[in-house]
Amino acid sequence: MADRQAVTPWTLAEVAPVVGLSAAGIVKRFGSRQGVLLALSRRWIATIPQTPNGDLLPVEELRGWVAERFAPPHGNAQGLSQLIDDLVDEDLRRLLAEGWGLERAYLKALLGRCDLPGVKNPGVCAAILFDALNGAALRAAAEGSADLVSQTLDNLLEQWT
Template identity: 40%
Template sequence: MLDAIDAALAERPPMTPWALRDVAPAAGMTPAGLIKRFGSKDALLLALARRWIQSIPDGPTRPGDDLAELRAYLDTHFAAPSAAAAVSGLSALMRDLGSPAAASLLREGWSKQARYLAALLDHLPLRPDVDPHRASLTLLDALHGSLYRRAVELDPTPPTRTLDDLLEGWT
């Protein structure tokens, strides 16, 4: 059900307000059914955030192919197809940071992402003075910054290019 709701939200034009009645058909439910199931639109968004956290791997899933796995993960999770999509994502982020419950889930998710990225980086031939955990945080910072630049169409950088640029200094 959450997959269907997430897909319906992704198909909507960026920055377009939505209501439960807009995503209920994708879930095969009525808006009242969604309220009964989740309690509110905000609770539905928190359920989607928890689902995102669960989708982050705990460690490498393709041992021996860590760079390819890292590149695929970044392309899947950090590429904004358009400036409007980046703006929409950043707008949702700002809204989430204003909610203590959503901000807590962001902290949990970003921590899990950092651990996963560090585990992948740890298997790459990094210089001895490069700490994989600190490098994973730098990578996350750079990727989020790339989304800001994508939002204003300032020399958009694909996530894998950001990774390649950082790896140039780390290897």
């Protein structure tokens, strides 16, 4: 359920067995289908790193974050369907913007720690990187190429070196 695996619309009755609750239990806990989606969006936001962890070199941490963040189900056509759902709902759109803002802040902090001479303004470069990675994920979903996101990261890092 956390991965929102269905491309087609889903009902609480269909989700209930997957999460081990009855449809009535889901309604009691979340109120509605939208309540479930809002809870999932908040859960995603809570997983976004606030600062680099420092356990790895910043570039390696960046590579790991990109690999995890853009791995399926987030980096495929199913993710496009979920994005449309989020964009048409005001509350989900707000949470999406909040999460994306946190991701850009994390990227800014990582890029600020990287030894990349071409990164003169980590905030601007983080926005460019974020937009490029998401654009590459959209293109990868359309073209069915799993390597486009990592290639985009590699290309930008090479330009900034």
